Every structure is written in C-alpha cells, then in structure tokens.
Amino acid sequence: MNKFIIVLLFLASACANLPSSKTVANCVFPSEEVFPGGVINYEFDSNGINIEDSLYSDNLDFIVCESNKNIVNIIIPIPLSFEKKEVNFGVPGLFSASFPIKERYYRESRIEIKNKDLVNPPSSFNERISKEYALGIKAKQTVSDRKLRNTKMEMPLEGIISSEFGVRRFINNQPRNRHVGLDIAADEGTPVIAPLKGEVIISDEFFYKGNVVYIDHGNGLVSSYSHLSERKVSTGDNVSKGQVLGYVGSTGRVTGPHLHWEISLLGISLDPEIFVNQ
Ligand SMILES: [Zn+2]
Structure with a gap:
C-alpha cells in the first residue's frame, strides 16, 4: 500500500470520528416548554426505525433521543424569532405531527x-x-x-x-x-x-x-x-x-x-x- 492511500485511509477514519449522528441515547430534555425560546419534546414509538435521515421539521434543526430500542424523543429548539403558530414535522409514511407553539409575553x-x-x-x-x-x-x-x-x-x-x-x-x-x-x-x-x-x-x-x-x-x-x-x-x-x-x-x-x-x-x-x- 503506498503512503498516499495510507494517508487517505487515516483521513477517512479521522472524519468518521466527527459527530454525524443526530441520534443520542437516553437524553432527558424539558417537556412542557413549547414557545419561542423553548423546545418541542415529542415522544413516539419508532418501531426501531432510524428516523433521523427522513425526519422533516419545518426547517428547524433537531436531535433524536432514543430512550430504548423503540421509544424516541424528537427535540426541536424553537428560535425566539419564530413567528408561526405551529411546527409541522414527521417521517413520510410513518407519522406526521403538527405541534402548536404557545404564545409567550416578552416585555x-x-x-x-x-x-x-x-x-x-x-x-x-x-x-x-x-x-x-x-x-x-x-x-x-x-x-x-x-x-x-x-x-x-x-x-x-x-x-x-x-x-x-x-x-x-x-x-x-x-x-x-x-x-x-x-x-x-x-x-x-x-x-x-x-x-x-x-x-x-x-x-x-x-x-x-x-x-x-x-x-x-x-x-x-x-x-x-x-x-x-x-x-x-x-x-x-x-x-x-x-x-x-x-x-x-x-x-x-x-x-x-x-x-x-x-x-x-x-x-x-x-x-x-x-x-x-x-
Ligand atoms: Zn444579559
């Protein structure tokens, strides 16, 4: 094996160590704080299917917490500037949800x-x-x-x-x-x-x-x-x-x-x- 290939393999394995998965084991997030500046915390039974690649979420970023093999919590931070009244998210063919965003008074x-x-x-x-x-x-x-x-x-x-x-x-x-x-x-x-x-x-x-x-x-x-x-x-x-x-x-x-x-x-x-x- 020449040195060039060894360097490439080393770089590939170094890249593989970067966090790429949005799925996290056993994390606990707040659950009742659905307003701009809070989070959506949506629990459901994924039947063991990896959903992170197919989840859509109104262009908001998310992480997926796996409590056990089937139960996952989708965590979506809601920006303070978010003005819509709901967030639509889901996985095509599996589920879709519309989560209402509560109004909150900011002085x-x-x-x-x-x-x-x-x-x-x-x-x-x-x-x-x-x-x-x-x-x-x-x-x-x-x-x-x-x-x-x-x-x-x-x-x-x-x-x-x-x-x-x-x-x-x-x-x-x-x-x-x-x-x-x-x-x-x-x-x-x-x-x-x-x-x-x-x-x-x-x-x-x-x-x-x-x-x-x-x-x-x-x-x-x-x-x-x-x-x-x-x-x-x-x-x-x-x-x-x-x-x-x-x-x-x-x-x-x-x-x-x-x-x-x-x-x-x-x-x-x-x-x-x-x-x-x-
Ligand atoms: Zn300050």
Whole structure:
C-alpha cells in the first residue's frame, strides 16, 4: 500500500470520528416548554426505525433521543424569532405531527448608558468586536460527541433575576437585539458554578461580554457566563457540575455587577430557566 492511500485511509477514519449522528441515547430534555425560546419534546414509538435521515421539521434543526430500542424523543429548539403558530414535522409514511407553539409575553426594557463608547464603540474596536462575535456564534453551534443525558441544571448562583430571557431591549432609545440570556444580579465576587458538567470551549475576555466562559455540555447544548470579575477555568478544562467557573463582576458592557447566562441548543438560544425548572 503506498503512503498516499495510507494517508487517505487515516483521513477517512479521522472524519468518521466527527459527530454525524443526530441520534443520542437516553437524553432527558424539558417537556412542557413549547414557545419561542423553548423546545418541542415529542415522544413516539419508532418501531426501531432510524428516523433521523427522513425526519422533516419545518426547517428547524433537531436531535433524536432514543430512550430504548423503540421509544424516541424528537427535540426541536424553537428560535425566539419564530413567528408561526405551529411546527409541522414527521417521517413520510410513518407519522406526521403538527405541534402548536404557545404564545409567550416578552416585555420591553429601556436603559440609558452614559459611556457613549460602550453604546456605539469607536470604529477602531470593530475588528475585535466582529472577531469575538464570530467566536461566540461558532461556540454556540458546537455539536460534540460528548454524551449528554439529563439536562436538568442548577442555578449557577444565588441572586436576583434582573432581566429575563427574551426581553425586547432599547439602549438610549435605540432598538437592540433581543435579550438572549438570563441576568442574575448578585454582589461582585459571588461564585458562579457550572450548572451541568461539560468542557470549557472558550475562557477569554471579550469587548461586550467582558470575562466570559463557554461550556460545551454535549449533543449541541452550550452555555455561557459573561461579565465575570475573574475566570477560574481555562479553555479545554473539563468541569464538573457545581465547579466554580469564576465570580460575578461587571466587566464588558454592563450597568452593574451581574451574571449574563446563556443556553443554546444547536445554536438556538433558549430560556435557561426551562432547564432549571424541568
Ligand atoms: Zn444579559
């Protein structure tokens, strides 16, 4: 066998190790949270048929949790921007389902920030900001082959919820992106713990997010922790549930010390509270 073929075989086997399956064994997701920012969790008897290649889902991404040989749960994250009243999904010849999407009220928030450089940063920061934005998007889209079973989370700290997920925000009367995290206000220095085990995929200092940590929990579930005063973990660390990630701070674009906590599944931002309350 010549060296060229050996290299090709090596590359082929390396590619085979990448996560390609959307089917996951024994995972448990929230089941009653069917609104923009929540998930569809649809259980049915697949009769042992592999459905992931033939499942259609209104162009929404999904994972399939296999509880046993026959019973599967289809998990579909619903984007905050989703405006349709239902999601149609199914497998041709096997089943079709129409899942109603509940309406949910998301309030408006209007804040004033005096430091104009933080509201509309000078153009010299543009390159840094777009680079960090791209890193954040890429981190949120991580789908590793890490095994995720129960997604039930602890709160990462004790504090007061100062801004809920989904709030429609205005800064100095300018409309901004929806609030895709949960803000928990607490004293500077309050420890922030990992709500679920995982691997640190980013531990860095960003312009907007300040000191930030991103964790891959497996199977497309990623969380992040922004505005920390100090980070206690590094990129590549494996963290256990309850491990201290850092401390509440006010680094980045903030009006006071708090944690901005985000959860995403397959790159779609979801309300962290549905993972705590399940
Ligand atoms: Zn926030």
